[in-house]
Amino acid sequence: MNHKTSSKSMASKAAKSLTDKEASKIQKSLAASVLSQRSVRKQTSADMEDIASKVLKSRKYSDATKSFAASVLSQSNDER
Incomplete structure (x- = not known):
């Protein structure tokens, strides 16, 4: 189990992104995950970890x- 949580600042940015008409679908998906x-009861799924990894590698x-x-x-699973 993971004991990390999103910061208040990051959560605020993520919430704003969800209502931003200019935000991409992938940005909104990641924002929803954030x-x-x-x-602390929620943790990143393996699929979302894969997507996030690909985003970071892309220009x-x-x-x-x-x-x-x-x-x-x-905030990914400590055991993966």
């Missing part, structure tokens, strides 16, 4: 999207 991880995503991806990965 928000769901405000609780086509915005800094905001990469920031959400990094947050998601930082």
